[in-house]
Amino acid sequence: MPVSVANQIPIAEGLFTWPSNDPRLIGSKCKKCGVVTFPAQNSCAACSGVETESVELARGGKLWTFTIQCFLPNRPPYDGPETPESFVPFGVGYIELPDQTRVEARIKTRDVNALKVGMDMELVIEKYIERDGKDVMSFFFQPVDELK
Numbered sequence: 001m002p003v004s005v006a007n008q009i010p011i012a013e014g015l016f017t018w019p020s021n022d023p024r025l026i027g028s029k030c031k032k033c034g035v036v037t038f039p040a041q042n043s044c045a046a047c048s049g050v051e052t053e054s055v056e057l058a059r060g061g062k063l064w065t066f067t068i069q070c071f072l073p074n075r076p077p078y079d080g081p082e083t084p085e086s087f088v089p090f091g092v093g094y095i096e097l098p099d100q101t102r103v104e105a106r107i108k109t110r111d112v113n114a115l116k117v118g119m120d121m122e123l124v125i126e127k128y129i130e131r132d133g134k135d136v137m138s139f140f141f142q143p144v145d146e147l148k
C-alpha cells in the first residue's frame with residue numbers, strides 16, 4: 001500500500017525537500033569560497049562571507065566517523081519516541097558527501113555493530129515521532145547495503 005504523505009510534516013522547515021521521491025538535504029554554498037554547509041547558514045564559517053545560496057546535497061556519501069549512543073538522551077531537548085524500556089543503542093555520525101561536506105546525522109541500521117568508517121550511506125527520510133496526529137519526518141543515513 002502506498003504511504004500517504006498528506007499526514008507527514010518535516011521536523012523543521014528548510015532541512016530537506018519533502019514530500020519527494022528523491023529527497024535531498026538542503027545546504028548552503030558560500031558564493032565567495034564555495035564551502036557547502038548543512039544545515040544552511042546565512043554566512044560562511046570558513047571565510048566569513050555573507051552571501052550564500054541554497055543547494056540540494058547529494059543523497060549518498062561515506063560514513064566518515066560515528067559513535068554508538070548507548071543511553072537515552074536527556075529530554076528535553078530530546079523528544080524521540082523511546083522510553084527507558086524500549087531504548088536500543090543507535091549510531092550517530094558524520095557522513096561525508098562527494099563535495100567533502102560533512103553532515104551530522106542519526107544512523108538508521110539493523111545492526112550498529114556492523115557500522116564501519118568508509119561504508120557507503122544513503123539519505124532516508126522516515127517517521128521520527130508522532131505529534132498532534134501528524135507523522136513528524138526526519139532525516140537519517142542508512143548503509144546502502146541495507147537498502148538493496
Ligand SMILES: [Zn+2]
Binds near residue numbers: 033035
Ligand atoms: Zn566562504
